[in-house]
């Protein structure tokens with residue numbers, strides 16, 4: 001099993017884990033929109049304990065939403081989302097965008113689609129450019 005690394009934007013936090021993910025969900029719920037500032041979260045799931053922090057673990061801060069099993073772990077310097085164990089303790093969630101290489105699996109589904117951002121359908125049909133047009 002190969003290993004994969006991940007890091008935050010400022011580079012102060014980094015980790016490695018086995019490239020062994022069992023699910024990959026794009027979550028469009030309102031909470032994921034708020035916490036990512038974007039249309040959806042891109043969450044990979046792996047075994048609890050499949051993580052080795054290489055540096056910066058002390059810079060991490062975790063937020064647990066009181067009403068729901070919903071959390072975010074982030075670098076307090078740059079705000080990037082970092083991996084965390086679910087509150088149920090059943091899985092480790094790795095935000096796909098923090099990985100430095102490609103994960104072992106592709107996204108499997110889009111979930112909580114009834115809560116999708118009103119502009120998402122237009123976003124995926126919008127023209128693409130390699131940089132600012």
Ligand SMILES: [Zn+2]
Nearest residue numbers: 008010075078
């Ligand atoms: Zn950072």
Ligand SMILES: [Zn+2]
Nearest residue numbers: 027028029032
């Ligand atoms: Zn969500």
